[in-house]
Amino acid sequence: MSPRSTLLLLVLALAPLLRAADDDARLRHFRDLAETRNYSLGRPGAMRFTPDGATVIFLRGGPRDPVLRLYEFDLATKQERELVTPAQILGGADEQLSVAEKARRERARTTAKGFTRFDLSRDGTRLLVTLSGRLYTVDRATRRVTALPGRNWLDPRFSPDGTAVAAVANGELHVIDLATNTDLALTAGATATLTHGAAEFVAQEEMQRREGYWWSPDSQSLAYQETDESMVETRYIADPLHPEAAPLPFHYPHTGSPNAVVRLGVIARAGGATRWIEWDRTRLPYLATVTWREPGAPLTLLVQDRAQQDEHLLAADAVTGTTRELLRETDAAWLNLDRGAGLPRWLKGGRQFLWTTERRGDWQVELHDASGALVRELTPTTFGYHGFAGVDEAAGCVYLQASVDPVDTQVWRVPLAGGPATALTTARGRHDLQVSENGKVLIHSFSLLDGTTGSEVLSASGQVLATLPSVAESPSDLPRLELTRTTGGERSYYAAIVRPHAFVPGKKYPVILSVYAGPHITVVSSSLRAYLADQWTADQGYIVVRLDGRGTPLRGREWQRVIRGNLIDIALHDQVEGLQALGAQYPELDLTRVGVTGWSFGGYFAAMATIRRPDVFRAGIAGAPVVTWENYDTYYTERYMGLPSENPAGYRASSVLTYAAQLKRPLLLIHGLTDDNVYVQHTFQLADALYMAGRPYEFMPMLGTHMAGSSDPVVRMREEERSMAFFNRELKP
Numbered sequence: 001m002s003p004r005s006t007l008l009l010l011v012l013a014l015a016p017l018l019r020a021a022d023d024d025a026r027l028r029h030f031r032d033l034a035e036t037r038n039y040s041l042g043r044p045g046a047m048r049f050t051p052d053g054a055t056v057i058f059l060r061g062g063p064r065d066p067v068l069r070l071y072e073f074d075l076a077t078k079q080e081r082e083l084v085t086p087a088q089i090l091g092g093a094d095e096q097l098s099v100a101e102k103a104r105r106e107r108a109r110t111t112a113k114g115f116t117r118f119d120l121s122r123d124g125t126r127l128l129v130t131l132s133g134r135l136y137t138v139d140r141a142t143r144r145v146t147a148l149p150g151r152n153w154l155d156p157r158f159s160p161d162g163t164a165v166a167a168v169a170n171g172e173l174h175v176i177d178l179a180t181n182t183d184l185a186l187t188a189g190a191t192a193t194l195t196h197g198a199a200e201f202v203a204q205e206e207m208q209r210r211e212g213y214w215w216s217p218d219s220q221s222l223a224y225q226e227t228d229e230s231m232v233e234t235r236y237i238a239d240p241l242h243p244e245a246a247p248l249p250f251h252y253p254h255t256g257s258p259n260a261v262v263r264l265g266v267i268a269r270a271g272g273a274t275r276w277i278e279w280d281r282t283r284l285p286y287l288a289t290v291t292w293r294e295p296g297a298p299l300t301l302l303v304q305d306r307a308q309q310d311e312h313l314l315a316a317d318a319v320t321g322t323t324r325e326l327l328r329e330t331d332a333a334w335l336n337l338d339r340g341a342g343l344p345r346w347l348k349g350g351r352q353f354l355w356t357t358e359r360r361g362d363w364q365v366e367l368h369d370a371s372g373a374l375v376r377e378l379t380p381t382t383f384g385y386h387g388f389a390g391v392d393e394a395a396g397c398v399y400l401q402a403s404v405d406p407v408d409t410q411v412w413r414v415p416l417a418g419g420p421a422t423a424l425t426t427a428r429g430r431h432d433l434q435v436s437e438n439g440k441v442l443i444h445s446f447s448l449l450d451g452t453t454g455s456e457v458l459s460a461s462g463q464v465l466a467t468l469p470s471v472a473e474s475p476s477d478l479p480r481l482e483l484t485r486t487t488g489g490e491r492s493y494y495a496a497i498v499r500p501h502a503f504v505p506g507k508k509y510p511v512i513l514s515v516y517a518g519p520h521i522t523v524v525s526s527s528l529r530a531y532l533a534d535q536w537t538a539d540q541g542y543i544v545v546r547l548d549g550r551g552t553p554l555r556g557r558e559w560q561r562v563i564r565g566n567l568i569d570i571a572l573h574d575q576v577e578g579l580q581a582l583g584a585q586y587p588e589l590d591l592t593r594v595g596v597t598g599w600s601f602g603g604y605f606a607a608m609a610t611i612r613r614p615d616v617f618r619a620g621i622a623g624a625p626v627v628t629w630e631n632y633d634t635y636y637t638e639r640y641m642g643l644p645s646e647n648p649a650g651y652r653a654s655s656v657l658t659y660a661a662q663l664k665r666p667l668l669l670i671h672g673l674t675d676d677n678v679y680v681q682h683t684f685q686l687a688d689a690l691y692m693a694g695r696p697y698e699f700m701p702m703l704g705t706h707m708a709g710s711s712d713p714v715v716r717m718r719e720e721e722r723s724m725a726f727f728n729r730e731l732k733p
Helices: 003-035 086-090 099-108 201-207 528-538 557-561 569-585 601-612 634-641 648-653 656-662 681-692 713-731
Strands: 045-049 055-062 065-074 079-084 126-131 134-139 145-147 154-158 164-169 172-177 182-185 194-196 213-215 221-228 234-237 248-251 261-268 286-291 299-304 310-316 323-330 352-357 364-369 374-377 385-392 397-402 410-415 429-435 441-448 453-459 464-467 481-485 494-498 509-514 543-548 589-599 619-623 667-672 698-702
Touching: 003 528, 003 713, 045 429, 045 441, 065 086, 086 126, 099 154, 099 201, 126 154, 134 164, 164 213, 172 194, 172 221, 201 286, 201 634, 221 286, 261 286, 323 352, 352 385, 364 385, 397 429, 410 429, 441 528, 481 528, 494 528, 494 569, 509 528, 509 569, 509 713, 528 543, 528 713, 543 569, 569 589, 569 601, 589 601, 589 713, 601 619, 601 656, 601 667, 619 713, 656 681, 667 681, 667 713, 698 713
Parallel strands: 385 429, 509 543, 509 589, 589 619, 619 667, 667 698
Antiparallel strands: 045 055, 055 065, 065 079, 126 134, 134 145, 154 164, 164 172, 172 182, 194 221, 213 221, 221 261, 234 248, 286 299, 299 310, 310 323, 352 364, 364 374, 385 397, 397 410, 429 441, 441 453, 453 464, 481 494, 494 543
16 A cells, blocks of 8 residues: 555544544634633623722622622722622522512523622612522621511612612512611502512513612602503413423513503602602503602603604602603604613703703704703714713713714713813724713723723723723634625625634635614624624634614614614615625625524524525524514514504514515524513414425524523533534535
C-alpha cells in the first residue's frame, strides 16, 4: 500500500472523530453562551441610589449563577458589601413560588432567581425583599433581617415615610405597620374574579403597568385598582407531566371579547370606606397609567378608549373623587404608550409636569403647567426620542435617551427652560441613565458597538466617579457584525449582517433571517453583544441577517402606523425587499438558500413567510407563533387591527390558517405547552390545518411558558441544537 493510500485511510478513519470533536467544541461554545445568559450574569442590575447619592444598591448573581443577591457600593471608599443572600434567609432551601408570583414574573420576563426585586425606604436605611412569598426588611447598617407577618405577598413597597409596607395577598390590599409588625387588610370581598390592588393581565403584559396600588405622597392614603374579571374568558392550562393535577385557570381577554372591568379607589391607610374616582369608564375603560408621587401634585391617571385612539390625562381629587382633564391625545390609527417612562412626571410642588407625545409626527417631550396648558416643547420632532431617564430640577434639566439613528441610543441633557440639548454620550451603542434623587450623581450603563459593557457612576458634569463591580465572564469571541442600510429598493431599511468568524471572501453562504418584524420592537441595534447568539449560528456556516421594516418604531409615526388593519402584508413585503436588496449589495449571501426563524410575533412572521413566499424562503422555524389574531389578547391586537367585527378582511388576511394549505417548504413549529401569553392553542390550530390539508410539518413541544428555554441552559442548548440540525438538513444538503 502506498503512503498516499495509507494517509487516505487514516484520514477516513479519523474523520468521524474529528467531526465529533468539532461538534463538541461548537456545543461547548453555545453552552457557555446559555449558562452565562449571553454573558450577562454577574453584572449589577436593578441599581438604585440611596437618597443622599452616596451609595448604590444593586442585585447581582454569579457569572453562571442566576440567583440574585443584594449588594451595596460605597462611592467614597469604592468598596462593595454584600448585604444579604437568599441562602441566608431560606437556610439553603429552594424558593417556592405561588401561581400568582410565577405569573407576575412571566409578565415581567423575569427568569432570574433569588431577590428578583427590592424596595428602598425613603431615608435609605432599610430594604424590603421577598422570598417564597414572605417579606423581609433588611437594616443596611447592621444587616439584620426581620421577617414580616403573612405569606404569598405580591408587589410589596414601603410607604413614602418608611413606617409601613403595603402589599397584596389573596386578592386584597394590606398595610403592615413596621413599628408594631401588625398586618391590616384594607380591602375585603375578593373572589376568584374580583381582586383589589393588582394590575390585570393586559396592564401587566401590554401596558407595562405592573402596579395595582399607589401610596399617597404623605403616606396617609392609598389609591388602588379594583378588577372585576367575571366577564373575562377563563382559560385552563394543564401540566403535561402531571395529568393528576387539576389545570390552572387564567383570565384571558381574547380579541373582541369582554375585558376586565377596572375602577380606581382611594382608601385611608388606617382603613375605612373607599372613595371611587369618577370618569367615564364606559367610554374610556383602560386605566393605562397612574401617578401619585410628588407632594402638592394631584393623583393623575391616563385612561383610554378601547380602540386606543382617544386618551385623557386626568387630575383626580382624592377626597371627592372628581376629575378634571389636563390634556387629551387622539390618533386615527392608534396611540402608543410611552411604556415604562413613568410619565406624567410632576415637578416639585405640582406646578408643572413633563409629558411625551407623537401628535406632531414623532415623539417629543413637552412641559405643561398644572392646568394642562402647554408651556413649551423641550425637543423637536427631529430629536429621535427613545425614552425618559430622569430630571434634575435644581440644575434645571431633564435627561433623555435619543438618537436620530434608530440603531443607537444616546443620553442627552435638555434644559427645562428651553434651548439646545447637550449630548452626554457619543460612542455608538446603547446608553442608559439613572439620576439620583438629589441630581448630583448618575448611573450610566452601556453596551457598545465595540463589545464593551458596564455600569459607572458619573457626576452631574459627566466625570466618572466609580465603576460598579461586575463578575461577569467575557466572551472569547465577539460577533463579526456589519451594520448597514439597504440600497436600490423602494425604500431603505436598517439591517445587521453577522458573518462566520471563518468567513471566506468570494464564497457563497446560506442565509438565516432572524426576525421579529412586529410593532413596538426593533431588532437592529449597535449593541454588539445583542448578536452573540447570531454569531454562534453564523459560525455553523451561515450568514445571519436582521432587518427592521415598516411597522417598527423609531422612524416616525407614518412609518409605524402604515400597518394599521393588516399585520403581515407590509411586514412581509419589507423583509423580502430588504433581503433581496442585501443580496444585490453583498454577493456572499446565497439567496437560493434562505431560512427564517423567529419567536412570538417573529414566529408568526416565520410561519407566514415560509408558507406565502416559498420562492424566497426554503425553510422556517416558528417559535410560539400567534396563528389566529382572534385568539390573542385585546389590548395588543385591537390597537393594530381594530375589532374583528369591524375588520374581518384584515383578520382573515393576517391569519396563518388562511394560507396553511399552501405550505410547500419545511416548517418546524416550537411551542411551550404551558404558555399563558401565546397559548399553545395557536400552534395546535396550525398543526391541525396543515394535517387536514395533507401538508407535512415538524413540531417540537417544550415543557415551559412563553419564555421556554430562557432560564434553563440545557433546554436552550437542546432547542438551538435541534434548530440548527433542521436548517443544516434543509439549507446545507
